Amino acid sequence: MDSFERLQKEIEILRAQVAELRDRVQRLSEAGAGHPIEALLWQHGFPVFAHGAKANLVFPSNVPSVRLNQFYHLMRRYSFRLFMRDLIQAPRGGDLNDLTRYCSLKTVRSYAKTLAGLEIISLEGGGYRLMKDVPSFGPTLEWFVCETFQREFLAPALFNVRLQNTKSGGDYDVISTIGGRLVYVEVKSSPPRGVEHQAVSAFLDRVGDIEPNISILFVDTELRMKDKLVPLLAEALEKEGKTGPRWAVTRLVNEIFQVNHSIYLMNSRKGVYTNLRTCFRDYFLRGGKSLTGA
Numbered sequence: 001m002d003s004f005e006r007l008q009k010e011i012e013i014l015r016a017q018v019a020e021l022r023d024r025v026q027r028l029s030e031a032g033a034g035h036p037i038e039a040l041l042w043q044h045g046f047p048v049f050a051h052g053a054k055a056n057l058v059f060p061s062n063v064p065s066v067r068l069n070q071f072y073h074l075m076r077r078y079s080f081r082l083f084m085r086d087l088i089q090a091p092r093g094g095d096l097n098d099l100t101r102y103c104s105l106k107t108v109r110s111y112a113k114t115l116a117g118l119e120i121i122s123l124e125g126g127g128y129r130l131m132k133d134v135p136s137f138g139p140t141l142e143w144f145v146c147e148t149f150q151r152e153f154l155a156p157a158l159f160n161v162r163l164q165n166t167k168s169g170g171d172y173d174v175i176s177t178i179g180g181r182l183v184y185v186e187v188k189s190s191p192p193r194g195v196e197h198q199a200v201s202a203f204l205d206r207v208g209d210i211e212p213n214i215s216i217l218f219v220d221t222e223l224r225m226k227d228k229l230v231p232l233l234a235e236a237l238e239k240e241g242k243t244g245p246r247w248a249v250t251r252l253v254n255e256i257f258q259v260n261h262s263i264y265l266m267n268s269r270k271g272v273y274t275n276l277r278t279c280f281r282d283y284f285l286r287g288g289k290s291l292t293g294a
Contacts, residue, residue: 091130181213
């Protein structure tokens with residue numbers, strides 16, 4: 001058998017393998033297996049209506065994985081996330097100095113050069129232009145938290161999840177599973193002053209709907225949580241009739257607070273991954289329970 005015939009045979013084998021894989025995917029799709037989180041939510045009685053909408057993400061939908069990895073690693077920096085908020089609020093400018101509210105001009109120039117290489121912005125003379133029209137930084141931050149679950153915890157996760165059969169409705173920012181436990185994260189991109197009582201109450205309503213084992217209200221800030229967010233959470237719990245020591249909002253460590261070792265309030269100080277890990281360790285070490293106490 002010459003090399004050409006050998007190559008033809010290998011191609012036929014590959015075609016057969018591809019056909020078999022397509023059949024398997026089709027069977028899984030018809031069976032409704034889908035994503036592991038979709039399957040888990042289905043088992044809990046909550047079919048997924050939609051998830052992972054990319055229209056409002058700051059980067060192109062067809063961005064190569066190498067560039068996406070680069071963007072993810074930039075998103076791990078709090079200063080870059082602050083920069084991105086300013087960029088989305090001021091998507092076009094004649095001078096990069098317009099973006100120096102939280103970063104030095106040197107840092108802004110570095111970020112801008114990298115984003116231009118990722119085709120997220122274009123640099124025009126001394127100015128800049130954001131390539132996509134996005135309403136807020138929130139969806140991109142949800143994507144980042146979802147990616148953190150997948151990359152750092154090796155855990156399946158979905159973002160911007162819309163569920164059927166829930167009483168309160170609304171979107172669930174990030175849903176994942178850690179150690180077989182259902183995890184829900186509400187992501188707030190605004191500083192504490194931008195988070196109001198209604199948002200915290202909505203978070204608890206969604207927790208009550210799907211009863212995750214671990215619920216986290218994450219506010220992307222390095223500011224103190226004690227001044228506003230902790231009182232807001234305590235008031236929202238009291239409004240639902242949840243009072244007494246079991247429902248007290250107490251400090252876990254630094255700017256991470258817990259309720260019944262199953263509901264957590266955290267900011268970005270020390271890093272998003274580090275703070276998530278702290279919440280998970282507390283849950284597993286202290287025997288946290290779901291909201292119902294089951």
